Amino acid sequence: MTTGATECLLQLYSDRHELEDYQKGVPRWCPGCGDNAILAAVQRLCRDEGLRPEKTVFVSGIGCSSRLPHYMRTYGFHGIHGRALPLAEGVRMSRPDLDVFVNMGDGDCCSIGAAHWIHAIRYNMNMTVMLHDNQIYGLTKKQASPTSPIGLRSNTTPGGAVLEALNPLTVTLGVQNASFVAQAVDWIPDVLYQIVSAAFHHRGFSFIRIVQRCPEWLPKMMDPWLQDPSRVLMLDHEDGIRLGPDLARVYKNQEKHDPSNIHRAREIASTLDPIPVGVLFRNDSVPCYEDLRHDDRLRTAELIGKGLDAEFDKFTVWPEGREA
Amino acid sequence: MDKAATPRLPKAATRETKPRKTVRRLSEHVIEIISDSGEGAQRCGQSLGAIAARMGNGVWTVEIIPAEIRPPARSVAGASGNRIRIGAGRVTNGGNESDLVVAFNEQVLLGRVQARELKPDCRILLESMWREDRDPRVAASYKETYDRLVAAGYRVTEIPMERECHKLVSDSRRGKNMFALGLLCSLYSLDLGLARDQIAITFGKKAESVIRTNVLLLEAGYAWAEENLDFKFEIPATRSDRPQIVVNGNTALALGTIASGIEICAMYPITPATSASHYLSEAFARVGGVVHQAEDEIAACAFAIGASYAGKCALTITSGPGYSLKQEAIGLAVMAEIPLVVVNVQRGGPSTGQPTKVEQGDLLTTIFGSHGDAPKVVIAPSTIEECFYAVITARKIAETFNMVVVILSDANLSSSQQPFPRPVFQESWLAPPLDQSPVPEGAKPYEWDPETGLAERLIPGRPGGMHTVTGLAHDTASHVAYDPDINHQGLRARSLKLASLQRTLKPPPLFGDPTGDLLVIGWGSTRGAIEEAVAAMRENGYRVSSMHLTFLQPMPPGIKEAMAGFKKVVTIEGNWSDDPNDAMIDESNRRLSALAMLLRARYLVDIECWTEVKGQPIKPNTIRRVLMEKLQEVGKP
Ligand SMILES: Cc1ncc(C[n+]2csc(CCOP(=O)(O)OP(=O)(O)O)c2C)c(N)n1
Numbered sequence: 022m023t024t025g026a027t028e029c030l031l032q033l034y035s036d037r038h039e040l041e042d043y044q045k046g047v048p049r050w051c052p053g054c055g056d057n058a059i060l061a062a063v064q065r066l067c068r069d070e071g072l073r074p075e076k077t078v079f080v081s082g083i084g085c086s087s088r089l090p091h092y093m094r095t096y097g098f099h100g101i102h103g104r105a106l107p108l109a110e111g112v113r114m115s116r117p118d119l120d121v122f123v124n125m126g127d128g129d130c131c132s133i134g135a136a137h138w139i140h141a142i143r144y145n146m147n148m149t150v151m152l153h154d155n156q157i158y159g160l161t162k163k164q165a166s167p168t169s170p171i172g173l174r175s176n177t178t179p180g181g182a183v184l185e186a187l188n189p190l191t192v193t194l195g196v197q198n199a200s201f202v203a204q205a206v207d208w209i210p211d212v213l214y215q216i217v218s219a220a221f222h223h224r225g226f227s228f229i230r231i232v233q234r235c236p237e238w239l240p241k242m243m244d245p246w247l248q249d250p251s252r253v254l255m256l257d258h259e260d261g262i263r264l265g266p267d268l269a270r271v272y273k274n275q276e277k278h279d280p281s282n283i284h285r286a287r288e289i290a291s292t293l294d295p296i297p298v299g300v301l302f303r304n305d306s307v308p309c310y311e312d313l314r315h316d317d318r319l320r321t322a323e324l325i326g327k328g329l330d331a332e333f334d335k336f337t338v339w340p341e342g343r344e345a
Numbered sequence: 346m347d348k349a350a351t352p353r354l355p356k357a358a359t360r361e362t363k364p365r366k367t368v369r370r371l372s373e374h375v376i377e378i379i380s381d382s383g384e385g386a387q388r389c390g391q392s393l394g395a396i397a398a399r400m401g402n403g404v405w406t407v408e409i410i411p412a413e414i415r416p417p418a419r420s421v422a423g424a425s426g427n428r429i430r431i432g433a434g435r436v437t438n439g440g441n442e443s444d445l446v447v448a449f450n451e452q453v454l455l456g457r458v459q460a461r462e463l464k465p466d467c468r469i470l471l472e473s474m475w476r477e478d479r480d481p482r483v484a485a486s487y488k489e490t491y492d493r494l495v496a497a498g499y500r501v502t503e504i505p506m507e508r509e510c511h512k513l514v515s516d517s518r519r520g521k522n523m524f525a526l527g528l529l530c531s532l533y534s535l536d537l538g539l540a541r542d543q544i545a546i547t548f549g550k551k552a553e554s555v556i557r558t559n560v561l562l563l564e565a566g567y568a569w570a571e572e573n574l575d576f577k578f579e580i581p582a583t584r585s586d587r588p589q590i591v592v593n594g595n596t597a598l599a600l601g602t603i604a605s606g607i608e609i610c611a612m613y614p615i616t617p618a619t620s621a622s623h624y625l626s627e628a629f630a631r632v633g634g635v636v637h638q639a640e641d642e643i644a645a646c647a648f649a650i651g652a653s654y655a656g657k658c659a660l661t662i663t664s665g666p667g668y669s670l671k672q673e674a675i676g677l678a679v680m681a682e683i684p685l686v687v688v689n690v691q692r693g694g695p696s697t698g699q700p701t702k703v704e705q706g707d708l709l710t711t712i713f714g715s716h717g718d719a720p721k722v723v724i725a726p727s728t729i730e731e732c733f734y735a736v737i738t739a740r741k742i743a744e745t746f747n748m749v750v751v752i753l754s755d756a757n758l759s760s761s762q763q764p765f766p767r768p769v770f771q772e773s774w775l776a777p778p779l780d781q782s783p784v785p786e787g788a789k790p791y792e793w794d795p796e797t798g799l800a801e802r803l804i805p806g807r808p809g810g811m812h813t814v815t816g817l818a819h820d821t822a823s824h825v826a827y828d829p830d831i832n833h834q835g836l837r838a839r840s841l842k843l844a845s846l847q848r849t850l851k852p853p854p855l856f857g858d859p860t861g862d863l864l865v866i867g868w869g870s871t872r873g874a875i876e877e878a879v880a881a882m883r884e885n886g887y888r889v890s891s892m893h894l895t896f897l898q899p900m901p902p903g904i905k906e907a908m909a910g911f912k913k914v915v916t917i918e919g920n921w922s923d924d925p926n927d928a929m930i931d932e933s934n935r936r937l938s939a940l941a942m943l944l945r946a947r948y949l950v951d952i953e954c955w956t957e958v959k960g961q962p963i964k965p966n967t968i969r970r971v972l973m974e975k976l977q978e979v980g981k982p
């Protein structure tokens with residue numbers, strides 16, 4: 022939905038960019054915070070894809086994770102808690118020429134923004150969506166989140182969380198129209214990068230749940246998984262991610278999973294331990310909402326004027342002798 | 346329209362009147378058509394309004410909507426239909442009680458009687474089929490009601506609508522409304538040819554045969570009235586020499602949205618705003634616009650903000666409950682200085698309140714809404730025509746000042762129809778194409794002008810302008826602010842933009858003399874009724890004037906000077922204010938109406954208020970009565 026003049030300005034060249042061209046400021050996350058790994062992965066992606074910084078928008082909600090756009094030398098929209106997705110949808114609808122990325126926390130996406138999450142999956146608008154799931158509210162200082170494991174002690178659950186954790190993967194895969202679902206962990210940067218890249222290349226709503234460590238509030242929580250690589254189930258497939266020989270040697274627990282198989286994807290999604298990592302599901306044929314709603318015509322003054330007049334005609338009382 | 350489809354009688358025949366009838370000339374009449382919902386009284390009323398408008402009469406139509414979707418048949422609370430005020434001159438509001446009612450059953454009629462919506466000597470044309478109803482209770486109820494109404498002084502004429510329609514169609518429930526339309530065309534000496542044209546327009550999408558049947562019913566009603574009724578009226582009409590548009594306020598808002606160049610409207614269904622989105626969903630497609638039905642109002646508002654942020658100003662439309670949900674997101678747009686047009690078609694509140702009823706309860710919420718200091722522009726159209734132009738103005742202000750502009754319409758404007766001159770599209774209504782040029786070295790996204798508070802917005806796509814907008818307090822580079830002065834600087838800039846806009850506004854014109862005993866101030870949809878009351882009082886020699894505010898935030902200059910010319914100032918509004926005569930109420934605790942509170946705070950003038958929240962448009966006669974009382978208080982009746 023751009024006018025003629027803007028359309029002409031869409032340049033087709035792509036500059037070469039260095040990593041620094043996408044980096045801004047010094048991240049204010051805690052040392053060892055998993056958000057740093059996610060930032061590094063998206064910066065690398067931008068560089069490798071040669072994304073033009075002015076044509077790239079990172080949208081976020083509120084939380085530690087939502088600070089990410091501030092550290093990107095691209096356009097960014099640090100929104101309000103829970104509403105990153107509808108903000109990003111608006112951006113995408115008005116500007117299909119922009120690459121849109123979304124970064125959200127687990128409270129952001131799965132609690133306050135849960136309704137938007139479900140519907141964003143349905144809309145299937147083309148955007149790369151990262152759920153930074155540290156299973157805790159980081160910014161507001163350690164309250165339980167919907168993805169906190171049962172029994173987790175937090176400031177709002179001093180006796181331990183009483184509910185089972187919500188599983189973002191099964192929820193996403195349960196929504197009609199889901200088109201790309203993947204899971205990554207922050208401590209395997211190469212795989213994280215591959216998954217972000219696969220998500221970026223998928224046209225549609227590409228959802229990645231990233232298991233993200235919060236050393237500030239849950240310092241040891243993921244240690245068992247870090248220490249025992251067999252507790253990570255690597256999903257290896259030519260339509261998903263490929264493990265290099267080095268990683269394959271460490272992560273021996275592998276499954277050849279075809280991401281077009283939704284039934285197996287749902288089974289894998291329900292597996293909590295080992296943690297599945299890779300592309301669980303992709304379906305390239307789900308239409309994007311912005312394409313369904315797209316109108317090819319340039320919105321010139323002439324088009325609008327004519328359309329308006331045609332509408333006026335429906336309601337006009339003409340003076341005598343000038344009936345339409 | 347397809348003229349060939351509608352056979353015309355020779356004009357002379359349609360104008361023919363039986364010699365025994367005298368045609369009474371009227372300056373105006375308020376007419377109601379009411380039925381169970383689904384019997385088409387609304388369509389009949391709207392058509393009548395359109396025909397009268399085509400004749401050149403002044404018209405104002407008001408929908409009569411039952412609160413439930415499907416109230417039981419023949420129920421007192423189930424009246425569905427239309428009230429049409431037809432005048433010889435311009436009509437600016439729905440007027441007072443009804444002069445003539447066509448009712449399809451006696452129960453819906455009772456509802457209107459109980460609501461005191463009929464004049465004491467109102468003429469009633471009542472479907473008579475119930476007198477012979479097979480259910481003895483129905484027949485008894487009908488007869489009893491009939492007798493009571495006659496005894497109460499109403500002039501009731503029984504009409505065998507069912508019987509007459511049955512001669513033409515098998516399911517008369519679906520045709521009675523056009524029979525009634527024919528009846529009314531005869532009664533008010535309206536052109537039958539125009540009525541046939543109107544049917545062709547109304548049923549334009551339907552089959553030829555549907556149009557033909559409805560025309561036959563219309564003609565039958567017309568003929569029956571000519572033959573059987575001994576009274577007939579004429580309201581002189583002067584056909585305008587300019588084309589007129591006949592739409593309701595919501596359609597006008599939607600047309601204004603198209604005309605403003607806005608490309609995206611994000612919404613979630615809510616009465617009474619929805620019909621604007623219904624119409625826009627259809628019409629927007631013509632010009633490549635998108636109506637996005639979001640999952641809720643928060644999403645709709647955020648979607649519009651995202652769209653505005655990255656491109657041209659977008660719009661979100663809602664009503665009370667949805668408006669509350671949008672508040673946090675509105676604050677974000679204010680803070681990040683993203684242009685946005687929000688339409689709030691006010692309804693009765695709080696909570697679910699009175700979804701279909703008029704109220705002006707959201708003014709303070711709108712001005713002070715969201716949290717913290719969130720300055721935004723608030724404008725309130727007062728006519729159907731202003732609903733159209735309000736969107737164009739709002740879009741322009743939003744993009745010039747990078748502000749949120751709220752349009753406060755209401756359930757009176759939304760469903761009322763009033764003709765206005767057909768606008769001529771101007772290219773200047775549209776926003777210029779998106780600026781995608783490189784940003785000069787060193788330019789920042791919030792370089793607030795120290796005097797006006799304005800800054801140039803840098804939208805995505807502009808090389809060199811990359812930054813992250815945020816709802817956190819931020820400096821000129823949009824970096825999150827930790828410095829105590831920066832928060833102050835941002836608040837100051839956002840506030841100054843209102844003052845800068847205010848400097849461009851003109852003093853509101855006075856209706857009546859610039860000096861006198863009493864000045865009435867109003868806003869929004871009450872304008873027509875207030876001015877009608879003031880005009881009537883002025884004709885009787887009272888020194889009353891009125892002033893109507895379109896800009897509520899910022900308020901235009903000149904208000905204090907205008908008030909100084911009067912001994913007393915009173916606001917008339919459709920929101921709550923405590924009654925000073927209530928035992929508990931005194932000066933120290935009386936809650937005043939919204940506008941009175943705002944004006945008192947700004948101008949330190951002892952402004953009175955009078956308000957009514959009955960879910961109905963305030964009637965001119967009610968206002969006259971109130972103004973007489975206020976004059977008494979001045980000591981100069
Ligand atoms: C409407 C609203 N409610 C509450 C908050 C407070 N708040 C800010 S961030 C946050 C949760 C953060 O947790 P999460 O989304 O998981 O992000 P994280 O900090 O862990 O990355 C909350 C409750 C807010 N900013 N806005």
Ligand code: SF4
Pocket residue numbers: 049050051053054055056085086155159160234235236237238
């Ligand atoms: S609190 Fe946790 S999530 Fe937030 S920055 Fe620190 S480590 Fe990261």
Ligand SMILES: [Mg+2]
Pocket residue numbers: 084126127128153154155156157158159166
């Ligand atoms: Mg979290």
